[in-house]
Amino acid sequence: MLGLWDGGFIRSRLLALVLTGILLSRFFPAVDALRTAEGSPCADVCHKSSSNTTSSEIACLDASYNATKGRTFEKCVDCQLRSTYDNPSTGESDVNWGLYNLRYAFSTCVYGFPHSVSNVSSPCPVACDGIRPAIEFDLTNPSSFNFDAWCSTSSFADNIVNTCEFCYNLTTTQVYLANFLESIRYNCHFRTTSGKAFDIAPSRIFTQVLLPSSMSLTTSTPGGSNVNLPLVIALPILGFIIILCALTICCFFFIRHRRKRMRRNRHHNHLYNRWNDTTISTPKQGNSGWPEQQYPFASGGYGPGFSDSVDTPIHAPGPWAEQQMHAPGGYGNGLGFMDNDGRTQQLEYGYYQSGLAHGRAESPAVHPQAVPLTGPHAVEPEKHQNPQ
Ligand SMILES: *[C@@H]1O[C@H](CO)[C@@H](O)[C@H](O)[C@H]1NC(C)=O
Ligand SMILES: *[C@@H]1O[C@H](CO)[C@@H](O)[C@H](O)[C@H]1NC(C)=O
Ligand SMILES: *[C@@H]1O[C@H](CO)[C@@H](O)[C@H](O)[C@H]1NC(C)=O
Ligand SMILES: *[C@@H]1O[C@H](CO)[C@@H](O)[C@H](O)[C@H]1NC(C)=O
Numbered sequence: 001m002l003g004l005w006d007g008g009f010i011r012s013r014l015l016a017l018v019l020t021g022i023l024l025s026r027f028f029p030a031v032d033a034l035r036t037a038e039g040s041p042c043a044d045v046c047h048k049s050s051s052n053t054t055s056s057e058i059a060c061l062d063a064s065y066n067a068t069k070g071r072t073f074e075k076c077v078d079c080q081l082r083s084t085y086d087n088p089s090t091g092e093s094d095v096n097w098g099l100y101n102l103r104y105a106f107s108t109c110v111y112g113f114p115h116s117v118s119n120v121s122s123p124c125p126v127a128c129d130g131i132r133p134a135i136e137f138d139l140t141n142p143s144s145f146n147f148d149a150w151c152s153t154s155s156f157a158d159n160i161v162n163t164c165e166f167c168y169n170l171t172t173t174q175v176y177l178a179n180f181l182e183s184i185r186y187n188c189h190f191r192t193t194s195g196k197a198f199d200i201a202p203s204r205i206f207t208q209v210l211l212p213s214s215m216s217l218t219t220s221t222p223g224g225s226n227v228n229l230p231l232v233i234a235l236p237i238l239g240f241i242i243i244l245c246a247l248t249i250c251c252f253f254f255i256r257h258r259r260k261r262m263r264r265n266r267h268h269n270h271l272y273n274r275w276n277d278t279t280i281s282t283p284k285q286g287n288s289g290w291p292e293q294q295y296p297f298a299s300g301g302y303g304p305g306f307s308d309s310v311d312t313p314i315h316a317p318g319p320w321a322e323q324q325m326h327a328p329g330g331y332g333n334g335l336g337f338m339d340n341d342g343r344t345q346q347l348e349y350g351y352y353q354s355g356l357a358h359g360r361a362e363s364p365a366v367h368p369q370a371v372p373l374t375g376p377h378a379v380e381p382e383k384h385q386n387p388q
Contacts, residue, residue: 035052037096040087040097042079045079053104058117060105060177061120076098078203081197086194091194100142100147106184111128111136151188179204179211
């Protein structure tokens with residue numbers, strides 16, 4: 001067993017394997033070379049009769065971890081990663097050796113280094129090739145001085161680790177390998193202090209569910225306790241201030257808009273009143289433009305028409321307006337003036353429409369009838385014609 005790689009002992013080892021396999025495989029499985037710290041409580045589990053981890057103990061398919069070889073490996077590493085044992089004289093801890101065994105398994109299965117034990121066809125070794133020098137660094141010469149040395153090699157690249165893990169995650173047969181890689185990378189970023197168990201529970205490593213990337217942990221976990229605290233306080237305040245600013249700006253523009261509109265309306269109102277005044281003071285104006293008055297009115301500029309209509313208020317026959325109110329067409333066409341107090345508007349519009357209907361020659365003397373009615377509501381039609 002000791003001279004596993006010495007050619008002279010292979011035959012005897014095979015003989016021993018056959019014998020023990022037949023007789024005692026249940027009690028002493030032929031897996032005996034997973035290295036652990038000297039004096040470790042895991043020595044029993046790892047069946048340590050040799051101090052070297054060997055490729056022959058490595059299972060590469062997830063399904064193999066249901067078989068004896070894989071199960072033994074899993075048990076050993078499980079024990080090591082949970083162990084807090086730390087050998088003070090050698091400086092080796094069980095966690096160191098557990099992670100070393102994971103790296104060894106990864107190297108064996110992916111790169112076939114130091115010895116190939118499987119020929120699983122997969123594109124992933126190509127995807128993982130960039131970190132090969134890092135993974136293999138000092139793999140055959142482990143010691144307490146170089147357990148983590150591979151992390152600081154130039155070929156250790158997190159993006160390649162990500163690609164590699166992603167690839168193995170896609171295979172349904174070798175997802176464990178992605179978790180092996182993630183575990184050893186995690187320890188590169190967050191060294192396990194001696195005397196402590198490994199942060200990641202082994203049950204999460206020996207499963208086909210990919211571990212979360214420790215890259216995301218590097219940005220969130222350390223920041224979560226210190227850096228984020230001021231942020232957590234500042235962000236809501238900042239948000240509140242931003243919302244307040246936005247509201248203020250909105251209010252400002254809304255009020256300005258309102259004021260502008262009111263000013264415009266007041267201006268118009270003012271103009272209109274002046275119109276009214278002047279027309280009353282100078283009632284005689286030409287009525288020759290009567291037919292054209294329909295159009296300015298319809299388009300909102302009803303001023304001139306009105307001025308004409310005011311010219312002879314005295315002659316207006318009273319009942320005429322009421323007649324017009326019920327005149328067909330006059331009422332229906334007053335849509336533009338639908339209002340609560342639409343009576344006056346309807347009346348006025350109806351008058352104009354009927355004026356058209358009855359012919360241009362119709363005496364404008366009738367117009368004034370509308371004046372007393374429209375007077376107080378003079379602005380109303382304007383509002384409806386320019387809906388804002
Ligand atoms: C373990 O491996 C080292 C180097 O690979 C070798 O020198 C040593 O003899 C081995 N130990 C045993 C017990 O096989
Ligand atoms: C191992 O066996 C159990 C049941 O025996 C099964 O549910 C599980 O999927 C197997 N694991 C692998 C990786 O095949
Ligand atoms: C490697 O592949 C060959 C045939 O492709 C097969 O016979 C052999 O068992 C395989 N070895 C392993 C370790 O899977
Ligand atoms: C790993 O694969 C599973 C499904 O097989 C998927 O749900 C998960 O998102 C994958 N993880 C990554 C990091 O790609």
